[in-house]
Each structure stands twice: as structure tokens, then as C-alpha cells.
Amino acid sequence: MKTLVVFYSRTGRTRKAAEKLAELLGAETEELVEPGKDRGGAVGFMLAGRDAMLKRPVELAPVAKDPAAFDRVVLGSPVWAFTMCPAIRAYAAAHAGAIRTAAFFCTHGGGGPSKSFSQAEAVLGKPLIATLSLLDKAIDRGEVDADLAAFAKRLTG
Numbered sequence: 001m002k003t004l005v006v007f008y009s010r011t012g013r014t015r016k017a018a019e020k021l022a023e024l025l026g027a028e029t030e031e032l033v034e035p036g037k038d039r040g041g042a043v044g045f046m047l048a049g050r051d052a053m054l055k056r057p058v059e060l061a062p063v064a065k066d067p068a069a070f071d072r073v074v075l076g077s078p079v080w081a082f083t084m085c086p087a088i089r090a091y092a093a094a095h096a097g098a099i100r101t102a103a104f105f106c107t108h109g110g111g112g113p114s115k116s117f118s119q120a121e122a123v124l125g126k127p128l129i130a131t132l133s134l135l136d137k138a139i140d141r142g143e144v145d146a147d148l149a150a151f152a153k154r155l156t157g
């Protein structure tokens with residue numbers, strides 16, 4: 001079974017989790033990039049929250065991998081304004097028809113993962129086969145390997 005882990009990361013936590021998950025699954029990865037968007041600093045943070053809250057469409061750099069060539073796609077997003085980030089929303093909307101089976105994980109500071117899951121299902125038009133939320137504190141302490149391994153097992157089992 002071929003798996004693609006697609007993620008967006010502003011400050012590295014989602015990337016760290018996505019790379020570990022890909023290693024556990026023997027999966028390929030695709031990191032989403034928003035060309036010309038500066039999400040850094042206080043202004044970048046505020047505009048990011050606004051874009052997420054208003055579900056603003058964002059432009060993505062062309063992706064390298066065709067999700068239709070994979071048996072399942074795992075989406076990894078930071079929680080922004082209690083929902084998924086705009087880049088993952090844009091990817092899910094653009095590739096919903098090509099994604100056969102989807103799972104979703106999010107990273108967050110302590111609030112709002114469940115809305116990310118329900119909104120991802122709504123955008124994809126299909127149920128997620130597995131979900132996982134990871135707390136910043138746990139990622140920073142290196143305490144999420146067991147959670148990622150259990151998630152990987154749910155995907156492969």
C-alpha cells in the first residue's frame with residue numbers, strides 16, 4: 001500500500017511529526033508551500049489566523065506528487081483559529097477527487113482539533129479513516145512517537 005503524507009508547517013512541529021510518520025509508514029511526503037506569503041512575525045501570525053478563520057483561498061506552489069497514485073493520503077495541519085490551516089484546506093479542495101482514502105493529523109497548542117477533522121471531511125467529501133491530534137508540548141518534548149506509531153498502525157491494520 002502506497003501512502004503519501006501531505007503537510008504544511010509554519011514553525012516545524014507538523015513537519016517533524018509528518019516526517020516521523022512517513023518513516024514509520026515507509027511513506028512519501030509532500031510539503032505544501034504558499035508562494036509569496038510571509039507567515040512570519042506578529043503580522044504574519046495575525047493574517048494567518050484571519051485567513052484560516054475566513055477560510056480564505058490561498059495559492060499553493062505546484063505539488064510534486066499525484067495523490068491519485070497513492071492508496072491513501074494523510075493530511076497534516078497545524079490548527080489555526082480552531083480549524084485546519086488554509087494550505088491544507090486548499091490542497092484538500094483541489095485534490096478531493098484524486099484522494100482515494102484519507103486520514104488526518106493536526107498539531108495544536110491545546111484547542112480546537114475536532115473542528116479540523118469535521119471540516120476536512122466536509123472539504124474532501126469522504127470520511128477520514130483515522131485521525132490524530134498532537135499537542136505542542138508533547139511534540140517539543142519528543143513524546144509523540146507512541147501516538148504516531150499507534151496512528152500508523154490504525155492506517156495499516
Ligand SMILES: Cc1cc2nc3c(=O)[nH]c(=O)nc-3n(C[C@H](O)[C@H](O)[C@H](O)COP(=O)(O)O)c2cc1C
Pocket residue numbers: 008009010011012013014015045046048049050077078079080081082083107108109110111112136
Ligand atoms: C495563526 C495561528 C493560529 C493558531 N490557532 C490555534 C488554535 O486555534 N488552537 C490551538 O490549539 N493552537 C493554535 N495555534 C498553534 C498551532 O496550532 C501550533 O503551534 C502548531 O503546532 C504549529 O504547527 P507548526 O509548527 O507545524 O506550524 C495557532 C497558530 C497560528 C500560527
